[in-house]
Amino acid sequence: MRRLLGFITKEFIHIFRDLRTLIVLFGIPVTQILLFGYVITMEINDSSIAILDLSKDEVSLNLSDRLCSSGFFRQKENLNGYDDIERVLRSGKVKAVVVFGEGFGCDLITRGKASMSIIADGTEPNYATLVCNYITAIVNDFSREQNEVETGTVFLLQPEVRMFFNPELKDQFMFVPGVMAYVLIIICALMTSITITREKEFGTMEALLVSPLRAGHIIVGKVVPYMVLSFVTLVVILWVSWLVFELPIRGSLGLLIGISMLYILLGLSLGIFISTISKNMQQAIFISLMSLLLPTIILSGFIFPVENMPKAYDVASYLVPSKYYLIAIKNIMIKGLGIGYVWKETLAMCFMSAIFILLSIKNFKERLQ
Amino acid sequence: MREVVIRVENLVKRFGNFVANDHLNFEVYEGEIFGFLGANGAGKTTALRILSGLSSPTSGNVMVAGFDAKRQGEKIKRNIGYMCQRFSLYNDLTVRENITLYGGIYGMSSGLIKQRIDELLRQLEFEEYADRLIGGLPLGLKQKLAFSVAIFHEPKIVFLDEPTGGVDPIARRQFWEEIYAAAARGITVFVTTHYMDEAEYCDRVCIMDQGRIVAIGTPTALKQKYGASSIEDLFVGIARPNAQKE
Amino acid sequence: MRTVLYLIRKEFKQIFRDVFLGKAIIAIPIVQLLIFVPAVTLEIKRVNLCIIDRDMTSYSRGLLEGIQASGVFRIKQLTLAEDEAYSLLNSNKSDMVIHIPLGFGKDIGRGNPVKIMVSVNAINAMSAQLSWVYLNGIISGMNMDIALENIGSLLPTNLKQVDVTHRIWYNEMLNYKHFMLPGILTILITVIGMILGGINLVKEKEIGTIEQINVTPIKKHQFIIAKMLPFLAISLMDLAFGLVLGRIFFKMPFVGSIGLLFLSATLFLIAILGLTLLISIYSHSQQQFLFVAFFFLIIFILMGGIFTPTDSMPLWAKRINLFNPMVYQMRITRMVMLKGSGLIDIGKDLLALLTIGITLSVLAVRGYRKAV
Numbered sequence: 001m002r003r004l005l006g007f008i009t010k011e012f013i014h015i016f017r018d019l020r021t022l023i024v025l026f027g028i029p030v031t032q033i034l035l036f037g038y039v040i041t042m043e044i045n046d047s048s049i050a051i052l053d054l055s056k057d058e059v060s061l062n063l064s065d066r067l068c069s070s071g072f073f074r075q076k077e078n079l080n081g082y083d084d085i086e087r088v089l090r091s092g093k094v095k096a097v098v099v100f101g102e103g104f105g106c107d108l109i110t111r112g113k114a115s116m117s118i119i120a121d122g123t124e125p126n127y128a129t130l131v132c133n134y135i136t137a138i139v140n141d142f143s144r145e146q147n148e149v150e151t152g153t154v155f156l157l158q159p160e161v162r163m164f165f166n167p168e169l170k171d172q173f174m175f176v177p178g179v180m181a182y183v184l185i186i187i188c189a190l191m192t193s194i195t196i197t198r199e200k201e202f203g204t205m206e207a208l209l210v211s212p213l214r215a216g217h218i219i220v221g222k223v224v225p226y227m228v229l230s231f232v233t234l235v236v237i238l239w240v241s242w243l244v245f246e247l248p249i250r251g252s253l254g255l256l257i258g259i260s261m262l263y264i265l266l267g268l269s270l271g272i273f274i275s276t277i278s279k280n281m282q283q284a285i286f287i288s289l290m291s292l293l294l295p296t297i298i299l300s301g302f303i304f305p306v307e308n309m310p311k312a313y314d315v316a317s318y319l320v321p322s323k324y325y326l327i328a329i330k331n332i333m334i335k336g337l338g339i340g341y342v343w344k345e346t347l348a349m350c351f352m353s354a355i356f357i358l359l360s361i362k363n364f365k366e367r368l369q
Numbered sequence: 370m371r372e373v374v375i376r377v378e379n380l381v382k383r384f385g386n387f388v389a390n391d392h393l394n395f396e397v398y399e400g401e402i403f404g405f406l407g408a409n410g411a412g413k414t415t416a417l418r419i420l421s422g423l424s425s426p427t428s429g430n431v432m433v434a435g436f437d438a439k440r441q442g443e444k445i446k447r448n449i450g451y452m453c454q455r456f457s458l459y460n461d462l463t464v465r466e467n468i469t470l471y472g473g474i475y476g477m478s479s480g481l482i483k484q485r486i487d488e489l490l491r492q493l494e495f496e497e498y499a500d501r502l503i504g505g506l507p508l509g510l511k512q513k514l515a516f517s518v519a520i521f522h523e524p525k526i527v528f529l530d531e532p533t534g535g536v537d538p539i540a541r542r543q544f545w546e547e548i549y550a551a552a553a554r555g556i557t558v559f560v561t562t563h564y565m566d567e568a569e570y571c572d573r574v575c576i577m578d579q580g581r582i583v584a585i586g587t588p589t590a591l592k593q594k595y596g597a598s599s600i601e602d603l604f605v606g607i608a609r610p611n612a613q614k615e
Numbered sequence: 616m617r618t619v620l621y622l623i624r625k626e627f628k629q630i631f632r633d634v635f636l637g638k639a640i641i642a643i644p645i646v647q648l649l650i651f652v653p654a655v656t657l658e659i660k661r662v663n664l665c666i667i668d669r670d671m672t673s674y675s676r677g678l679l680e681g682i683q684a685s686g687v688f689r690i691k692q693l694t695l696a697e698d699e700a701y702s703l704l705n706s707n708k709s710d711m712v713i714h715i716p717l718g719f720g721k722d723i724g725r726g727n728p729v730k731i732m733v734s735v736n737a738i739n740a741m742s743a744q745l746s747w748v749y750l751n752g753i754i755s756g757m758n759m760d761i762a763l764e765n766i767g768s769l770l771p772t773n774l775k776q777v778d779v780t781h782r783i784w785y786n787e788m789l790n791y792k793h794f795m796l797p798g799i800l801t802i803l804i805t806v807i808g809m810i811l812g813g814i815n816l817v818k819e820k821e822i823g824t825i826e827q828i829n830v831t832p833i834k835k836h837q838f839i840i841a842k843m844l845p846f847l848a849i850s851l852m853d854l855a856f857g858l859v860l861g862r863i864f865f866k867m868p869f870v871g872s873i874g875l876l877f878l879s880a881t882l883f884l885i886a887i888l889g890l891t892l893l894i895s896i897y898s899h900s901q902q903q904f905l906f907v908a909f910f911f912l913i914i915f916i917l918m919g920g921i922f923t924p925t926d927s928m929p930l931w932a933k934r935i936n937l938f939n940p941m942v943y944q945m946r947i948t949r950m951v952m953l954k955g956s957g958l959i960d961i962g963k964d965l966l967a968l969l970t971i972g973i974t975l976s977v978l979a980v981r982g983y984r985k986a987v
Contacts, residue, residue: 018900018902018903021902021903021906024903024906024907024910028906028909028910031910032910032913032914035914035918035932036917036918038928038929038932039917039918039923039928039929039932040917040922040923041923041924041927041928042657042740042741042923042924042927043740043741043744043927044924044926044927045927046926046927047926047927048926063777089784089785089954090950090954090955090956090960091956091959091960092946092950092954092956092960095926108775108777109775112774112775112776113775113776113777113778114775114776114777114778115777115778115779115780116777116778116779116780117779117780117781117782118779118780118781118782119782119783119784120781120782120783120784121783121784121785121954122783122784122785122786122787122788122789122953123785123786123793123794123949123950123953123954124794124924124949125657125658125786125789125790125791125794126657126658126791126794126924127924127926128783128786128789129657129658129745129789130741130745132781132783133745133748133749133752134748135779136748136752136779136781137748137751137752139777139779140751140752140755140777142777143775143776143777144755144758146775147762147774147775150775151774151775153762153774154726154728155728155755155758155761155762156722156723156726156727156728156729156758156761156762157678157723157728157729157731157754157757157758157761158728158729158730158731159730159731159733159750159751159754160730160731160732160733161733161734161735161747161751162732162733162734162735163735163737163743163747164704164734164735164736164737165736165737165738166737166738166740166743167737169737169740169743169744170740171740171741173737173738173740174738174739174740174741179917182913183913186909186913187909190905190906190909194901194902194905195902198900198901198902279635281814281818281901281902282633282636282810282814282818282901283635283636285810285814285901285905286635286636286639286643286810289806289810289909290639290643290647290806293802293806293912293916294647294651294799294802294803295651297916297922298651298654298655299654303922303923304654304655304656304657304922305657305739305742307661308656308657308658308659308660308661309654309655309656310653310654313653313654327707330738331705334738335705335738337705341705341706421830422830422985423826423829423830423985442985443832443985444832446830446831446832447832449830451826451827451830452827453823453826453827455822455823455826457822457823457824457826457827458824458827459625459629459824460822461628461629461632461633462625462628462629462632466625466628469621470621470622470624470625471827471831472621473617473618473620473621473622474618474621474622474828474831474832474833475831475832476617476618502632528830
């Protein structure tokens with residue numbers, strides 16, 4: 001035990017001596033949460049559109065006005081003919097063009113039916129879908145109101161919506177936990193995989209291996225300091241996201257911290273595992289980044305709902321550690337649920353950490369023989 | 370009198386409050402083997418790095434190969450070779466590739482590089498290693514090779530920073546034969562070392578202690594002056610009297 | 616220039632001599648591209664419903680059939696217990712709960728308005744809103760039908776209806792693969808360039824070989840060029856690989872000029888490598904380099920418009936993005952590949968990339984110290 005303490009102290013000294021690494025350890029997560037909490041958003045606001053109004057009557061002007069005053073859209077250009085559509089869409093100036101055909105208002109008044117069209121830029125499919133749907137919804141609202149006001153029609157089905165867990169529809173409820181999961185695991189895995197391969201590359205690991213420390217001790221010694229530091233980072237991140245983004249912690253704070261520490265441990269043990277399979281730092285960095293950077297963004301549910309993906313990906317996503325953490329912290333923080341709803345995720349993370357640690361010890365021992 | 374190729378006047382180098390080189394004055398003549406002696410931390414490497422244009426002096430005049438080390442570092446680099454205490458050839462390149470690289474950097478034509486490599490390998494009896502990775506060679510061979518690379522472009526002066534660290538006496542002896550051969554071709558050799566026996570091989574030595582020069586001259590003259598039987602005795606006697614007392 | 620060639624040759628030899636790296640720089644991008652491009656979709660394919668039908672009349676059943684007919688909504692649970700419905704919402708087993716009150720059918724029959732309670736799991740604000748918009752659209756249509764039925768015989772023309780037709784250009788089928796491929800490919804070439812280029816320089820510092828280079832008369836700009844070109848070439852090669860694979864596996868269209876895309880990719884990579892070298896020049900260890908590089912890398916990726924739109928970002932973020940080479944490269948790539956945009960359309964973006972690239976490279980050259 002005394003030996004172990006000495007070893008842990010050495011690790012702490014290494015970390016604190018390297019000021020830049022320390023800044024990174026605390027600075028990166030906090031900056032990134034702050035930055036991405038604001039910028040990662042799927043909503044549409046002030047999206048640039050162009051309007052081609054061939055009718056220019058009261059109704060079409062009224063509708064155009066409604067579109068642009070909705071806050072979702074901003075009219076960037078007024079087009080004069082169909083030829084302009086290609087120009088504005090191709091240059092990327094606007095994301096969609098709304099077209100009112102000739103006699104739009106006239107048709108609506110005399111025949112009760114008029115048609116308009118939206119031409120959207122499909123290079124960003126999600127954006128195009130949102131734009132089309134929002135415009136349609138605004139137009140539908142418009143015609144419903146027209147009917148109610150002018151003809152006194154009462155529509156019988158009156159749906160009322162309640163947005164559960166996130167009544168203000170803040171994108172941050174989705175993305176701040178995502179950024180947390182993302183940044184934590186990458187930093188933890190990179191940090192450990194690099195420090196250990198560094199010792200290997202510079203030969204200091206040999207010294208540790210011939211010392212009476214056991215493989216398990218070496219691993220614990222590497223993990224403990226980073227656990228402590230990551231704990232501080234975690235508390236700061238949670239505090240910042242509560243303070244700045246009003247991300248609630250509706251469930252138990254203790255449970256949240258417990259699960260987060262488990263996740264950090266998982267990240268660290270992944271890092272150790274990577275270090276045991278790489279020959280030098282460059283390899284360790286390559287493996288860590290390539291196994292985390294894209295898979296975590298895409299398969300963890302950070303940005304993209306995994307349920308909508310092809311079946312094989314849904315299955316593959318169970319291999320991504322962040323998936324479990326994300327489900328768990330959203331349940332605890334936003335839904336306010338207890339251990340009853342997160343025990344599966346907890347178990348999965350325990351299991352994964354155990355596997356990584358066991359494999360690492362096995363690899364270490366093989367090196368010794 | 371032979372031509373002076375290195376002239377150092379009142380060289381001072383400070384790192385914050387620490388004075389690494391404290392008013393050094395000396396000259397090195399063309400074609401001689403000049404040894405810089407001192408314990409670790411005496412300021413040898415600092416001075417050598419200034420002379421080779423890797424670092425600039427805090428104050429003082431330093432002329433190397435006719436250029437001012439303060440302002441014309443890059444011109445100095447054209448005229449010198451350098452081999453550092455940490456082994457600095459690329460481990461993942463072959464012997465031939467390493468030499469070609471440095472020949473290329475110094476602007477030698479590829480024909481000349483090829484021809485000189487063949488000559489060099491024959492002379493060192495290295496032919497069998499030509500296409501082997503440096504990383505796999507024994508340290509003694511690596512050092513001989515690093516020295517050959519440092520003088521491959523026929524510089525006026527070559528700087529060697531503890532070139533024989535960590536090898537056995539036989540390899541060291543062989544290494545010094547290479548140094549003699551280079552000096553015989555007219556290359557000035559500036560070498561730092563803490564091996565006292567190596568100091569005996571130098572034409573002149575300069576003994577440093579705590580950033581200052583404490584003695585300078587030919588090994589024989591110095592031994593006579595201080596009545597020591599070897600440079601080692603001399604060194605222990607004059608360079609570290611304080612260390613002795615402690 | 617000959618000096619630079621010698622150095623470049625050395626870099627290539629070192630990279631391909633490393634068994635792991637030599638394979639990784641080709642295999643990893645290919646594998647990741649093939650795996651991740653088809654994965655990404657934001658399309659809402661199904662919304663799982665839980666229905667609390669207290670009414671159980673033909674009217675309520677009609678409503679539910681109408682909702683299901685759209686294909687987006689799928690009824691997964693029917694229950695009468697509200698508790699159960701909300702616990703399904705908690706456990707993510709259903710995304711939306713629709714509550715049809717008792718007497719729904721009777722009221723509709725009599726022509727009285729009825730409230731339908733819809734509860735949506737809104738943690739993912741965008742999908743919540745989108746599914747609500749879908750549902751609302753369906754219900755509006757039904758309202759119109761009911762209204763037409765009730766009064767249709769009397770005054771059918773009184774009701775006004777605006778039809779909205781959607782047309783999508785450039786990616787008519789809203790194929791997410793064609794959206795993601797340029798994005799993922801750009802990420803991959805960035806990561807490869809950054810890691811290889813940056814680590815390479817710092818490693819030379821750590822091992823000490825850089826000192827041997829520093830005592831040679833090599834010019835600073837020659838050194839930086841030699842450290843930049845090999846990685847530029849490797850990244851461009853990966854780009855070419857990726858485009859071919861996209862063509863074969865995902866039928867990725869390429870409307871515009873390939874030359875233009877490679878021109879922009881070259882400028883982009885100069886910017887990225889300029890930054891990489893700048894960071895590595897000031898780093899003392901691979902660790903330090905990596906964390907600073909990682910910081911920028913993540914910002915580039917998450918703010919670059921690869922996954923989420925840059926248009927909706929706050930103004931200050933858009934200003935930061937003026938300095939983000941990824942934004943320009945993403946826009947250019949998608950425009951050239953999908954829309955066939957030409958030099959006129961992307962000229963400004965190219966100029967921006969060029970400016971960033973030159974600035975960073977000059978800073979790298981000036982920052983590189985041959986003497987300490």
